[in-house]
Amino acid sequence: MHAMKKIGFLSFGHWTPSPQSQTRSAADALLQSIELAVAAEELGADGAYFRVHHFARQLSAPFPLLAAIGARTRRIEIGTAVIDMRYENPLYMAEDAGAADLIAGGRLQLGISRGSPEQVIDGWRHFGYAPAEGQTEADMARQHTEVLLDVLKGEGFAQPNPRPMFPNPPGLLRVEPHAAGLRERIWWGSSSNATAVxxxxxxxxxxxxxxxxxxxGEPFHVQQAKQIRAYRAAWQEAGHSRTPRVSVSRSIFALVSDMDRLYFGRSGQDGDQIGFIDDRTQAIFGRSYAAEPETLVRQLAQDEAIAEADTLLLTVPNQLGVDYNAHVIETILTQVAPALGWR
Structure with a gap:
């Protein structure tokens, strides 16, 4: 078992003009995301992470948000879970990420992936991307990823103009600004054992x-724990000198107030759910947890994947507002996390 070293939150940044929502516009979603990150840092949480979805009433452009949070905070890790690489220009992304990381003083933890089913058909085509002949969209995402990882090393690759507008350093030029160490803080969001490897x-x-x-066909947390072990074995086999990190995300609500019971008293599922993410792929969805703190401690101790990971991301119901979400995070940090070995 790996000690649970870090706990952060993960927000999808949903917004809707509905009167029931505390987050009624894109501006609300963005500004409240910044405030929640500031509040989470004050509460002692380790990370503020955001999901990226295109063509949706959710967070979509991560780098202005990450940079703004970086300017307002000092300690908390700031990340994504995840950016869909089918939509990304890897060189432009390296500039944006480098700038946001420098503003944050080297605290970015960027989660990227091949992406999930989106709101529109082949949305990446509207962004100007299409898989090459004989390639799938997943191949394209992984290709964009390999280019990004290469560029983030900070080595020169572009031929300088012999008559430049400004003097150049010697040799081939790299994308600027370069954020040292960001290449070591890239995460891959994986739904299969093969992509984890x-x-x-x-x-x-x-x-x-x-x-x-x-x-x-095993329970979700068992399959996920096996995926993590396969990943760690492949990391060791690859001979990297760094220690790998692994995060899992969960919906966890400690019921300590009447409002908690009103919102989530019936939402703890006892089991996993099965569904299809596309025509060919059957997926298993992990349960959500909602119970009194002492019950949560017992339930979470049985979760093999939480035991294998070093980082836990708590998915937050962002439309319930900053104050309520800060309460959700604080309750887990103070009444549940210490019993799981956090800190």
């Missing part, structure tokens, strides 16, 4: 979400 070979950390390809 691929990520390990490339020296990326692993983000495993609440959804996984159903590869063995």
């Amino acid at each position: 691929w990520a390990a070979k490339l020296g990326m950390h692993l983000q495993s979400s609440t959804l996984k390809n159903d590869e063995t």
Whole structure:
């Protein structure tokens, strides 16, 4: 078992003009995300992570948000879980990420992946990307990823203009600004064992979400724990000198107030759910947890994947507002996490 070293939150940044929502516009979603990250840092949480979805009433452009949070905070890790690499220009992304990381003083932890089913058909085509002949969209995402990882090393590759507008340093030029160490803080969001092994070979950390390809028919947390062990074995085999990190995300609510019971009293599922993420892939979705703190401690202690990971991301119901979400995070940090070995 790996000690639970870090606990952060993961927000999808949903917004809707509905009167029931505390987050009624894109501006609300962005500004409240910044405030929640500031509040989480004050509470002692370790990370503020955000999901990226295109063509949706959710967070989509991560780098202005990450940079703003970086300017308002000092200690907390700031990350994504995940950016869909089918949509990304890897060189432009390296500039944006480098700038945001420098503003944050080297605290970015970027989760990227091949992406999940989106709101529109082949949305990446509208962004100007299409798989090459004989390639799938997943191949394209992994290709964009390999270019990004290469560029983030900070080595020169572009031929300088012999008559430049400004004087150049000697040799081939790299994308600027370069953020030293960011290449070592890239995570791959993986839903299969094979892509977890691929990520390990490339020296990326692993983000495993609440959804996984159903590869063995076993309970979700058991399959996820096996995926993590396969990833760690592949990392060791690849001979990297760094220690790999692994995060899992969970919906966990401690019921300590009447409001908690009103919102989540009936939402703790006893079991996993099975569904299809596309025509061919059966997926297994992990359960959510909602109970009194002492019950949560017992339930979470049985979760093999939480035991294997070093980082836990708590998915937050962002439309319930900053104050309530800060309460959700604080309750887990104070009444549940210490019994799981946090800190």
